Amino acid sequence: xxxxxKDIQESKKVYKEKYGFADPDQAIYKAPKGLDPERVxxxxxxxxxPEWMLNxxxxxxxxxxxxxxxxWGADLSKIPFEDLSYFVRTTEKQGTTWEDxxxxxxxxxxxxxxxxxxRKFLAGVSAQYESEVVYxxxxxxxxxxxxxxxxxxxxxxxxxxxxxxxxxxxxxSADNKFAAMNGAFWSGGSFVxxxxxxxxTIPLQAYFRINAEQMGQFExxxxxxxxxxxxHYVEGCTAPVYSTDSFHSGVIExxxxxxxxxxxxxxxxxxxxxxxxxxxxxxxxEGGVMEWVDANLGSNITMKYPSVYLMEPGAKGDILSIxxxxxxxxxxxxxxxVHVAPNTSSKIISKSISQHGGRTSFxxxxxxxxxxxxxxxxxxxxxxxxxxxxxxxxxxxIEIEEEQVNLGHEAVxxxxxxxxxxxxxxxxLSESEAAGMIVSGFIEPIVxxxxxxxxxxxxxxxxxxxxxxxx
Amino acid sequence: xxxxxxxxLIDDLHVEIEENEILRGVDLSVKRGEIHAIxxxxxxxxxxxAHTLMGHPSYEATAGQVLFNGEDILxxxxxxxxxxxxxxxxxxxxAIPGVSTLNFLRTxxxxxxxxxxxxxxxxxxxLEKMDLLKISREFAGRYLNxxxxxxxxxxMEILQMAVLEPELAVLDxxxxxxxxxxIRAVGEGISSLMHPEMSIVIITHYxxxxxYVRPDYVHIMVxxxxxxxxxxxxxxxxEAKGYDVLxxxxxxxxx
Ligand SMILES: Nc1ncnc2c1ncn2[C@@H]1O[C@H](COP(=O)(O)OP(=O)(O)O)[C@@H](O)[C@H]1O
Ligand SMILES: [Mg+2]
Numbered sequence: 001x002x003x004x005x006k007d008i009q010e011s012k013k014v015y016k017e018k019y020g021f022a023d024p025d026q027a028i029y030k031a032p033k034g035l036d037p038e039r040v041x042x043x044x045x046x047x048x049x050p051e052w053m054l055n056x057x058x059x060x061x062x063x064x065x066x067x068x069x070x071x072w073g074a075d076l077s078k079i080p081f082e083d084l085s086y087f088v089r090t091t092e093k094q095g096t097t098w099e100d101x102x103x104x105x106x107x108x109x110x111x112x113x114x115x116x117x118x119r120k121f122l123a124g125v126s127a128q129y130e131s132e133v134v135y136x137x138x139x140x141x142x143x144x145x146x147x148x149x150x151x152x153x154x155x156x157x158x159x160x161x162x163x164x165x166x167x168x169x170x171x172x173s174a175d176n177k178f179a180a181m182n183g184a185f186w187s188g189g190s191f192v193x194x195x196x197x198x199x200x201t202i203p204l205q206a207y208f209r210i211n212a213e214q215m216g217q218f219e220x221x222x223x224x225x226x227x228x229x230x231x232h233y234v235e236g237c238t239a240p241v242y243s244t245d246s247f248h249s250g251v252i253e254x255x256x257x258x259x260x261x262x263x264x265x266x267x268x269x270x271x272x273x274x275x276x277x278x279x280x281x282x283x284x285x286e287g288g289v290m291e292w293v294d295a296n297l298g299s300n301i302t303m304k305y306p307s308v309y310l311m312e313p314g315a316k317g318d319i320l321s322i323x324x325x326x327x328x329x330x331x332x333x334x335x336x337x338v339h340v341a342p343n344t345s346s347k348i349i350s351k352s353i354s355q356h357g358g359r360t361s362f363x364x365x366x367x368x369x370x371x372x373x374x375x376x377x378x379x380x381x382x383x384x385x386x387x388x389x390x391x392x393x394x395x396x397x398i399e400i401e402e403e404q405v406n407l408g409h410e411a412v413x414x415x416x417x418x419x420x421x422x423x424x425x426x427x428x429l430s431e432s433e434a435a436g437m438i439v440s441g442f443i444e445p446i447v448x449x450x451x452x453x454x455x456x457x458x459x460x461x462x463x464x465x466x467x468x469x470x471x
Numbered sequence: 472x473x474x475x476x477x478x479x480l481i482d483d484l485h486v487e488i489e490e491n492e493i494l495r496g497v498d499l500s501v502k503r504g505e506i507h508a509i510x511x512x513x514x515x516x517x518x519x520x521a522h523t524l525m526g527h528p529s530y531e532a533t534a535g536q537v538l539f540n541g542e543d544i545l546x547x548x549x550x551x552x553x554x555x556x557x558x559x560x561x562x563x564x565x566a567i568p569g570v571s572t573l574n575f576l577r578t579x580x581x582x583x584x585x586x587x588x589x590x591x592x593x594x595x596x597x598l599e600k601m602d603l604l605k606i607s608r609e610f611a612g613r614y615l616n617x618x619x620x621x622x623x624x625x626x627m628e629i630l631q632m633a634v635l636e637p638e639l640a641v642l643d644x645x646x647x648x649x650x651x652x653x654i655r656a657v658g659e660g661i662s663s664l665m666h667p668e669m670s671i672v673i674i675t676h677y678x679x680x681x682x683y684v685r686p687d688y689v690h691i692m693v694x695x696x697x698x699x700x701x702x703x704x705x706x707x708x709x710e711a712k713g714y715d716v717l718x719x720x721x722x723x724x725x726x
Binding site for chain 1: 522525526527528529548549550552553554558559561564565567568569570575578579580582583614631635
């Protein structure tokens with residue numbers, strides 16, 4: 001019943017057919033390879049940016065060059081920094097109807113089902129292809145209420161003061177090497193502002209697509225949820241299957257004001273030749289709630305730890321993550337909660353599955369500063385390992401400077417047992433159906449947090465990956 | 472005539488676990504509509520027999536055969552056996568967290584019957600069986616066996632049997648860990664599901680449940696072999712004398 005090389009090839013083929021198709025390279029501008037300051041200046045000029053942004057980029061590049069590649073997580077020594085294209089433009093203008101989008105790009109998003117999803121259950125859509133957003137839309141009534149949903153470049157152009165007030169405040173470029181890299185080369189991503197009291201009850205979705213080979217994509221997203229407002233933002237990602245590696249390094253900053261609530265859901269399904277190194281962090285103010293729901297299925301290497309900084313009393317942060325690592329994948333994920341104020345609470349819950357030699361690591365950091373008394377936090381990670389070749393590790397870190405706190409921490413690693421499979425098979429399920437059922441039950445506590453359409457998609461993606469897996 | 476041929480036949484079955492022989496030549500012949508009880512002390516091989524009949528991969532049949540409707544099933548996977556109409560109620564049912572009993576049973580029924588069943592149709596089928604077995608409908612939405620008490624798990628096994636409607640049900644210590652009232656409820660549930668086309672092999676350590684699921688034949692298993700067979704009176708004799716006395720007599724006559 002061992003998995004053969006053929007099974008693995010087979011499941012790769014399934015991804016390739018559904019998401020991994022590539023369009024011929026039709027870029028209208030592609031920056032020369034490499035990390036030259038020239039490139040940064042060029043990008044800034046092409047985007048007609050104000051001077052402060054150019055300076056921000058150049059400063060970020062300096063920081064990037066100074067910081068060493070981190071060695072504490074996945075192996076990043078093979079990232080071909082010098083061989084990547086850092087900026088690829090595919091169209092001069094961004095569309096607000098799909099007709100405005102170049103035909104071949106529209107076809108891609110059609111194949112991925114984006115316009116259909118938009119019609120059925122989304123409040124707004126942003127579609128990024130290579131370095132820039134090529135399409136975005138938002139429902140008229142939300143626009144009328146003052147909700148802003150633009151590409152980040154448009155945000156900077158159309159709302160310069162609001163933008164500058166918050167940009168880079170939650171994640172400064174000095175935070176880490178890849179945040180600095182993003183600071184230098186950022187392009188695309190979303191700018192979202194929800195005015196006080198406005199409830200955006202159906203999700204806004206951003207879709208990221210890398211098509212070019214050896215490309216670096218640096219989405220930069222800034223979300224501001226003003227007092228008492230609510231928004232749910234969903235991002236999805238896919239790429240073609242190439243033999244060379246591409247690179248996605250996003251920075252997502254979220255500000256949750258007093259009594260506001262934000263949910264940010266990621267369904268990451270990059271092909272297994274993409275490095276995915278993302279910094280996402282939220283600052284949460286009095287009584288506000290931030291929820292990260294993070295599903296990582298694809299990529300070669302992922303390092304991603306959504307964070308909440310609980311800045312004022314009563315702030316709350318939940319980080320739920322799922323990782324599924326198959327052949328050759330290293331998914332290093334988890335979350336980080338930092339309690340700065342009293343009566344704040346956080347929850348970090350992670351579920352990981354590894355199979356076919358895949359490797360998952362959970363990294364959870366909980367920090368409670370002096371003064372954050374009566375804070376509460378629970379960290380829990382469950383790992384499910386499906387075969388002997390696969391692996392899972394947990395690295396929890398807890399730093400507490402306050403005594404009056406309430407903490408829970410639990411880590412459980414399990415393997416699918418022969419007896420559990422036998423039980424389900426005795427009820428008529430094949431071995432792979434049985435394993436699939438156990439896995440979907442395992443992730444259910446997180447999947448049930450997703451809107452129905454995404455929950456269905458999520459289960460389908462997992463089953464797709466598992467299908468050829470158990471023989 | 473078809474009824475002359477036993478519909479389920481175990482012939483000289485030898486089974487090893489990790490190269491230890493546990494079953495040493497089991498014979499059993501079951502006709503449609505019959506109830507057979509297999510009794511025996513702990514460790515005599517009853518669960519080994521049950522697992523082997525359902526096809527557990529750790530149990531290796533080294534000799535003999537198991538015929539179901541004339542076909543040797545020993546090489547078949549557990550799910551194929553389920554599709555043929557064989558059901559095993561587990562002594563220790565497993566929990567599947569995150570999967571509702573309703574979803575699980577619908578998937579299972581579709582697999583066993585090999586046909587589509589609409590969610591609505593299935594719900595109706597399930598609720599009928601729950602009502603029949605006096606199981607609270609609330610269990611349909613709960614995760615399968617997750618956090619259930621021992622008794623609840625056993626009742627869910629019977630519910631599964633009711634939903635899947637097997638031709639042959641092997642019930643492994645369905646009464647263990649149950650109090651007197653629960654034994655009665657489970658026993659009455661089982662007999663309400665019995666019909667002339669179905670057969671039951673009920674494995675038990677204690678005779679009590681046999682008052683509700685009255686066997687046509689009783690077999691005593693000791694040390695991996697059926698040492699004595701008889702009618703219901705054998706269970707009564709066991710109840711009166713206890714295992715120690717009866718086993719001494721049995722071993723003397725069989726050796
Ligand atoms: N997985 C196993 N590995 C090794 N020995 C086992 C295993 N399962 C059962 N046995 C042994 O097989 C014998 C019969 O066990 P079992 O069939 O469970 O008996 P019963 O159900 O009659 O109590 C016992 O001696 C037990 O220790
Ligand atoms: Mg037993």
